[in-house]
Amino acid sequence: MENAVKVLGIPLYNQNIPRAVAELIRICKEEKPQNRLVSATGAHGLVYAQENENFAKILQNFYWNLPDGMPGVWIGRWKGAKQMQRCYGPGFFAETMQKTASTPIKHFFCGGKEGVAEELKEKCGKKFGNYNIVGTFCPPFREMTDEEMRELGHKIQESGAEVVWIGLSTPKQELFATRLAKFVECHFIITVGAAFDFHTDKVKQAPRWVQNIGMEWFFRLLMEPKRLYKRYLHIVPKFIYLNFLEFLKLRKV
Numbered sequence: 001m002e003n004a005v006k007v008l009g010i011p012l013y014n015q016n017i018p019r020a021v022a023e024l025i026r027i028c029k030e031e032k033p034q035n036r037l038v039s040a041t042g043a044h045g046l047v048y049a050q051e052n053e054n055f056a057k058i059l060q061n062f063y064w065n066l067p068d069g070m071p072g073v074w075i076g077r078w079k080g081a082k083q084m085q086r087c088y089g090p091g092f093f094a095e096t097m098q099k100t101a102s103t104p105i106k107h108f109f110c111g112g113k114e115g116v117a118e119e120l121k122e123k124c125g126k127k128f129g130n131y132n133i134v135g136t137f138c139p140p141f142r143e144m145t146d147e148e149m150r151e152l153g154h155k156i157q158e159s160g161a162e163v164v165w166i167g168l169s170t171p172k173q174e175l176f177a178t179r180l181a182k183f184v185e186c187h188f189i190i191t192v193g194a195a196f197d198f199h200t201d202k203v204k205q206a207p208r209w210v211q212n213i214g215m216e217w218f219f220r221l222l223m224e225p226k227r228l229y230k231r232y233l234h235i236v237p238k239f240i241y242l243n244f245l246e247f248l249k250l251r252k253v
Helices: 017-030 043-051 053-060 070-078 089-100 116-128 146-159 172-180 195-199 208-212 216-223 225-252
Strands: 004-007 010-013 036-041 064-067 107-111 133-137 163-167 188-191
Touching: 004 064, 004 070, 010 043, 010 053, 017 089, 017 188, 036 043, 036 172, 043 053, 043 070, 043 225, 053 172, 064 070, 089 116, 089 163, 089 188, 089 195, 107 116, 107 146, 107 172, 116 133, 116 163, 116 195, 133 146, 146 172, 163 172, 163 195, 172 188, 208 216, 216 225
Parallel strands: 010 064, 036 064, 036 188, 107 133, 107 163, 163 188
Antiparallel strands: 004 010
């Protein structure tokens, strides 16, 4: 992976959103479809990759792992990627929608609860002036069969979509994207977590200053304590611990 710095063994994109969006547009216009897999990867994904070897291999083979949270960016900068900026999933989605609104690049939305992807399609026209959304799909909560994935791949192929957006949760969305790539041919399959819910106003986003100081996880915990407290109780301490261990190892070297 070019333009990357490893954080806990996972290569994170070390540039910024404008550069990533410009490269996405260039690839869609100039290159052949190759199912480039992209994940907006925060501390949750990085920690899970430490606990699951198969998931780590999946992320290591993605085209980009965008640094979705500030902690990953801070570690990347400490490792020498001084120009690295946060590539927040909802922010990357928004800028891509804006920049591709006047292009022929077509998008397909896959994820969210029933009706969310369709609502997001309408929001994109109102918020970003982008009417190039050619299809939506709401996956079932259970794992889809190969036949169902094949049907979805055919639906996306028939729509002419060049960019497929997946709004589920980690690690489900990355596993889903990897499977889907076997049944479709497009330029990008991008996982963006809660972006669907944020842009349809289902979930409130943290203020920018809270995001900038790396405390968005705490804001989300306050918004959804029952759903998220176990996750963050595990992820936050372990992310700090694992990076501290890596720091000690690097110092010894």
